[in-house]
Amino acid sequence: MGQYKIAIVNSSSFGEWFPDHLKRLEAIGPVKRFTFPNDIDGVTLANELHGYNLIISSVTPFFTKEFFEHKDELLIISRHGIGYNNVDLEAAKEKGTIVTIVPPLVERDAVAENAVANLMALVRQTVASSQAAKENRWQDRAQFMGNNLTGKTVGVIGCGNIGSRVAEILKYGFNTRLLVTDPNVDSEWVKKHQAEIVPLDELLQEADIISLNASLNETSFQILNKAAFSKMKKGVYITNTARGALIEEDALLTAIDKGIVRAAATDVMISEPALNTHPYFKNEKMLITPHTSAYTFECLEGMGDKCVTDLERMIVGKQPDTIVTPI
Known part of the structure; x- marks a missing residue:
């Protein structure tokens, strides 16, 4: 050679x-x-x-x-x-x-922790309230009401290497109920962590929080589409650190406008780098980070x-x- x-x-x-x-x-x-x-x-x-x-x-x-x-x-x-x-x-x-x-375990903690960090930023409106403080708008703090995570029902779509870690953090950090949709989920892991394996429709109907951690394939492409959003309870939070194409973008924005989705965070886009002209950036209920989960x-x-x-x-x-x- x-x-x-x-x-x-x-x-x-x-x-x-x-x-x-x-x-x-x-x-x-x-x-x-x-x-x-x-x-x-x-x-x-x-x-x-x-x-x-x-x-x-x-x-x-x-x-x-x-x-x-x-x-x-x-x-x-x-x-x-x-x-x-x-x-x-x-x-x-x-x-x-x-x-x-790279072996999946190398990225496991970093990506899972970012999924939860972005979720927390949504739930407690951290970015918006920080900006208000910088602008001396302390009197506006009542605008930044959030929710507790403790005791909520979390739906994890894709519970493999990273999804399982997201689930563990939310289970033991916030005493959440865990719903899992994944055809290949580890049954021993489910038993150990007292999760519930449920069909996608049941997860959509019951989850207060949805974490997308599935790999992208023909069965998961736009798994959160117009029909899926119509089945969700009002006020759900979504965090996605997997792939942008797991979500039908227009359907998500419509669900936010209708109040079905209270807020959504994504570290991934269908096309990257995404220009700030993308509709996501114009929606104040969206939190977008530039694919930094592994950083x-x-x-x-x-x-x-x-x-x-x-x-x-x-x-x-x-x-x-x-x-x-x-x-």
Whole structure:
């Protein structure tokens, strides 16, 4: 094997806080950062990355079949995250490219804690009341009435790695009742934490709070749509740290206008980065953060170390961990 060339693609955080990760990469070969539009086509992406045989990539762009058909030698795509829906795994396999992800446990606490942090900001109107204080509007504090979380009914849609942690925090931190909708939920976990496995309709009808933590697939796409919102109790809070496309955007905004949804927080958008012209930003009942759920020092250190280790193992003929390419 000749020289290795490393591309860091669409990841603004990799190496920024932990420069040792970059030094370890530079010991392997030349390193270059790339930032591409989310919708860059496969041919153009392949041409832009010509000669780079080791890639560390964020959640975008999309490495499509067309990309792999036109890409020269590519040994590995190491995802700087736990998701891989932006990579055509079958096409990668045909190319002989290994695709790896960060083990889910690395992101578990950080993402779950952010889901709860955003939820708390909604429930107690933290952002709006802080702004009022900055503007010397202490007399307006009665406008910022919130709700207790204690004793409420929480519905968790997608109770895997992160959803289960969200549920645990809310269960033991606020003595909540837990409703879970997930076809693959761990029955032992359910029993241990006294959760209730319920159909989606029942969760929608009974939950005071809904946390979206499902992976995005054909069964979960816009799982919260117009019909779903019509079944919810009035005044529900929603927090989403999973994928933007789990929610039908227009339907959510309509549900807020009708008072069905009291407020909603999302750390994810269908198209990222989302411009501030998006309708979400015009709605005072929406809290939007720029996909920062994994942005803790502990989490980013673990993510970066995993990606670098993947490449270090690859070049000495060892198999990286957490491979998602089909066998």
